[in-house]
Amino acid sequence: MFKIVLVTGATSGFGKAIAQKFAANKYNIIITGRRTNRLEALQKELMETYAVEVLPLSFDVRDKKSCFGAIEKLPRQWKAIDILVNNAGLALGRDFFDEADIDDWDTMIDTNVKGLLYMSKAVLPSMIARRQGHIINIGSTAAKEVYEKGNAYCATKHAVDAISKAMRVDLLRHQIKVTAVHPGAAETEFSVVRFKGNGENARKVYEGYQPLQAADIAEIVWFAASLPPHVCLNDLVVTCTAQANSFYLHKD
Numbered sequence: 001m002f003k004i005v006l007v008t009g010a011t012s013g014f015g016k017a018i019a020q021k022f023a024a025n026k027y028n029i030i031i032t033g034r035r036t037n038r039l040e041a042l043q044k045e046l047m048e049t050y051a052v053e054v055l056p057l058s059f060d061v062r063d064k065k066s067c068f069g070a071i072e073k074l075p076r077q078w079k080a081i082d083i084l085v086n087n088a089g090l091a092l093g094r095d096f097f098d099e100a101d102i103d104d105w106d107t108m109i110d111t112n113v114k115g116l117l118y119m120s121k122a123v124l125p126s127m128i129a130r131r132q133g134h135i136i137n138i139g140s141t142a143a144k145e146v147y148e149k150g151n152a153y154c155a156t157k158h159a160v161d162a163i164s165k166a167m168r169v170d171l172l173r174h175q176i177k178v179t180a181v182h183p184g185a186a187e188t189e190f191s192v193v194r195f196k197g198n199g200e201n202a203r204k205v206y207e208g209y210q211p212l213q214a215a216d217i218a219e220i221v222w223f224a225a226s227l228p229p230h231v232c233l234n235d236l237v238v239t240c241t242a243q244a245n246s247f248y249l250h251k252d
Contacts, residue, residue, distance in 0.1 A: 002052065004081050005225075006030040008061055008119055009088030011038035013188035014138060014221075017214035018085055021222045023050040030078060032057045032070070032088070055188045061088045061115030071122040076148030080130065083225055084123045086116040089160075091153040091194040100224040112156035116163065128174045132229075135171075136221055137164045139182040141237060145246040155190075157182075161235075168234060173239040180226045184239030185249065186212035209242035 005022045009015040011033035019031050023046040031046075031054060033039050039056035046054045055078055059066035089112040092104035106202070120135055126134025145160035146154040164180035171178060191202035224233040242250045 002026060002028045004028050004030065004078060006032070006081050006119075006123065007085045007087055008032045008115070009175070010042060011035045013190065013214050014183070014186070014217045015085070015087040017040060017218035018087060018221050019090070020048065021215075021218040022225075023052050023054070025222065025226075026052060027053075027083075028048050028053040028078075030055045030057060030074075030081070032059065032061070034058065034060050045117070057073065061119055062110040064114070064118050067115070067118035068122045069111065071119075079126055081123050081126055081133070081195075083134045083136065083137045084119065085138070085221060086119055088115055088119075088158075089138065090101040091190065094149045094194060095151075096149055097151045100151060108156050111134070112153075113159045113163070116160060124171075124176075127176050131175050133174075134177040134179065134225060134232075136169060136179045136181065136224060138217070138221075139164070139180050141182055141184045141239065141243075143180075143182050144237060147246045150246075164235070168232075172226045179233050180235050181217065181220055181224065182235070182237045183212055183217050184237075184243045185209075186214065186217065186240075188214050209249065210240055211242075212238070212240045 005027045007015050007019045010019045019029050023029055031039055034056040039058055039179060043054040043056045046052060053076055057070045059070055061067055090124035092107055093101055094097055116137060137160055139160040140157040142150055142154045143157035161180060168178040187206045191205045195201040220238055227233060
């Protein structure tokens, strides 16, 4: 019997690579995102390449009603979600606190924190009823340190770290695993989004060293998910070899 994984933010980057990795390992997959055309393209790719079932759900995790409505309306065969990967997230702007755009703050808080909470809360009843399940939250090295011009983004990822710890404690009685994966510098659409479409600034972030790739994070998420039922990888910080933490990065 195929297992089911739900991956939020699956239209690009980590989410897309994670969906591909689980499909390659014969999971049926629920993919969510805001860009319907990308979701449908990924659905077709995964079904044709890996012969698995894929259900695309187009909605914004910032919308509480959409999150709960999407899960409530799942067809019966899709309700027993084994793994939830809370991947949807973003950084917007790289500004001093006093110069930052409050709308950017709201978007990051609503996506990175509230979206994760909504999706987890919506999926949990099925996991609790079966006394099994695994929630994997994608954080950041920004969850571990605060850096200049990182203010609200760092705060949201610190929240992801704290929420993951709290979930792990509170869900212990239901035998549900909670894993937090905190990537460092990774070459995805992340910086393009952060710099609001400025490709030149985004490219400069990754010059002079070999950053992580989306596939690297997908491998780590799969490893955490594929451990035996009695083993839970709680918290993992992963960087490229050129990076020590949020502050130290060696460029040639």
